Amino acid sequence: MNHSKLSDHKFDKGKFITPWNEFLNEIGRENSWFYGRLPEYLWLALIIDFYGRKEGLIKCYNIIKKLAEKKPDLFSPKFSNILDLDYDVQNKMFEYILSIIDVRVLAPLTAIFTYSNSPSFAAKFQTELSIEERIELINSIMKKTSDHQTNLSTDVRFVALYYNLLSGKLHIPKETLQLLLDYPNLSHEDEKMRTIRPLVRSMEIVPVEIDPYNEGYLDIFWESVSRMSDCELFYIEHAEEVLETKEYIDQVKTVLQYYKDLLVSISPLDDKMMVLLGIATYSYKRLLELVEHALFNTISGRSIVRVLIEDFIMMKYLIQNESTHNNIWTEYQYYGIGQYKLIVERYLQSGKTLANSHVSYDYMDFLVNEYKNKEFIDMDTTYFNKQNVRGKAISVDEKDLFDFFYDYDSAFEHGLWGAIRESSMIKCNTPSHQYHCVPDIENNQKMKSVWNDCVHVMNKTLELLEEIYGIPSSIKRSNER
Structure with a gap:
């Protein structure tokens, strides 16, 4: 996303309004990328990071395709949506996921989604990793994706957007669709991606207002990961100047x-x-x-x-x-x-x-x-x-x-x-x-x-x-x- 200039902002009643907020409702914290959407799509980030971009995107495609088939009314591949499926449907979905990926890939999430709140998931993805190791892996992935414009974040957002297209929830012109179909086959350094990457990010955010956030899910996620992590503080040191x-x-x-x-x-x-x-x-x-x-x-x-x-x-x-x-x-x-x-x-x-x-x-x-x-x-x-x-x-x-x-x-x-x-x-x-x-x-x-x-x-x-x-x-x- 290109940064707007001050001159691009609209000045109204003493307030400079960003061009985006002039046309769209301001995105609330619960729908923001880092706080609201990343926790929902972290499972996709774990898959892509574990297998690498090319293989990871293929595995994600197979999984979301199956999800769209099993539950066509789901608006997005949010993890909370999967955890809210009927127990039997949920079990079958997790079994299918395990036929595509190794159990270790999503195991870190069992530190948050345990037998008490997500019994089916916890049973399927139990691991020998300690709580500390699982949380460390989660923090590592979150560092890579906390900025919504990183390569990994954009890949995750592409998968979420592609699910909207796959499930028929989003309709776009053929020219735009062709650009999106090229995305997984191009490297991030490809010149063509200078056009496609911003397109992915701008389109992924469109359904946010239609697809409500899951407050309970976010509460569980953030309360769990924050409680099990220590602060890592840093501050800026400016070099001492020799002043006359x-x-x-x-x-x-x-x-x-x-x-x-x-x-x-x-x-x-x-x-x-x-x-x-x-x-x-x-x-x-x-x-x-x-x-x-x-x-x-x-x-x-x-x-x-x-x-x-x-x-x-x-x-x-x-x-x-x-x-x-x-x-x-x-x-x-x-x-x-x-x-x-x-x-x-x-x-x-x-x-x-x-x-x-x-x-x-x-x-x-x-x-x-x-x-x-x-x-x-x-x-x-x-x-x-x-x-x-x-x-x-x-x-x-x-x-x-x-x-x-x-x-x-x-x-x-x-x-x-x-x-x-x-x-x-x-x-x-x-x-x-x-x-x-x-x-x-x-x-x-x-x-x-x-x-x-x-x-x-x-x-x-x-x-x-x-x-x-x-x-x-x-x-x-x-x-x-």
């Missing part, structure tokens, strides 16, 4: 020191310069935290990238809109102070006392009253200038920063599952555990370093200041080394 952080931090400090001296000695009452340098210094202090606490590969590091980007976008936005406001620099200050006032007033109105909190409400109240009596400070609960970060990024031609970095880092700020999965959950490589995730309480999972992106945004911030205020060539040369 001290030299870069010193360079940034030198530049900001120059602008600070300029503000103090020449323009101490310049609101614009004070605001721009205040924002840039805040970014610098976040960068310092990154370095001093070695947060490069951490969740907190991603928060720092996000702040640096938002600070830079805000600086550009304020400069861009300066001419359309009486004093956008004062407005920006009072907007932020108004946010502080709102927090303080909520606290004071509650009548509660929060001991040992990291929030210093008394000091915040002092800051609110710093410039004028707080009775004259409004509290705006919208984004500054009524435009969100994305809108500001677009207006200052920095949409790439938002799309490629800010949106990603925001997922960590809001605790969205993508961020939680990447940073705080370790993958289990055991198929019978459905490749589930385990909480990383040992803090083994480290993510890629944010250092290069932080430097990139900090450099853009310093370049913006240079465009407005200039910089001596000696300091500039030092910064460029």
Whole structure:
């Protein structure tokens, strides 16, 4: 299946809808390949894997042909359908299967389908293999077929699809039928298979909505295999980078020191310069935290990238809109102070006392009253200038920063599952555990370093200041080394 582009998705009511889901109902978990259909067709995968593709497909063909003859009303060759057959029919079917394949082939499934829940199958396919060996074989096959596009998975899906044709449950054009008839005679590397393989996968999924899943069967299967398997955990280790952080931090400090001296000695009452340098210094202090606490590969590091980007976008936005406001620099200050006032007033109105909190409400109240009596400070609960970060990024031609970095880092700020999965959950490589995730309480999972992106945004911030205020060539040369 070719991967669709973002532009291929339909945007409707704030949601990007995949082209497949626009025309088909979204496939539920119970009907998905790995969770819902693979457990039903695992018996076919065991046969093909044991005998090899060519011989395995022939044996599967003979078996499903017999199944279609004995029970023509069966919609698919799901194992649950066979286990639900009348006892006598079931016995005869298993006897026929044993005339085609060795007892060892399906024996692993007796670890799940035992005398208590499937007496006929368990009796016919009893084995000397231990439970551990049987489960290991099942996990091995599931690893080979967990991806619905692997060679073995596609072969299994072909057998299931062919049964639909054999039993008369599915009708297709002659041209398509001929392609499917060629499938078992061609190697997966054959050029013709580039057309046939996707055809098999797309057609096998069509009857899913018509052929209901067997909830009881799936419960037994997954409960049994997961209980009898151990977790096999793995996590990604990123190579330690040698970072020249001290030299870069010193360079940034030198530049900001120059602008600070300029503000103090020449323009101490310049609101614009004070605001721009205040924002840039805040970014610098976040960068310092990154370095001093070695947060490069951490969740907190991603928060720092996000702040640096938002600070830079805000600086550009304020400069861009300066001419359309009486004093956008004062407005920006009072907007932020108004946010502080709102927090303080909520606290004071509650009548509660929060001991040992990291929030210093008394000091915040002092800051609110710093410039004028707080009775004259409004509290705006919208984004500054009524435009969100994305809108500001677009207006200052920095949409790439938002799309490629800010949106990603925001997922960590809001605790969205993508961020939680990447940073705080370790993958289990055991198929019978459905490749589930385990909480990383040992803090083994480290993510890629944010250092290069932080430097990139900090450099853009310093370049913006240079465009407005200039910089001596000696300091500039030092910064460029």
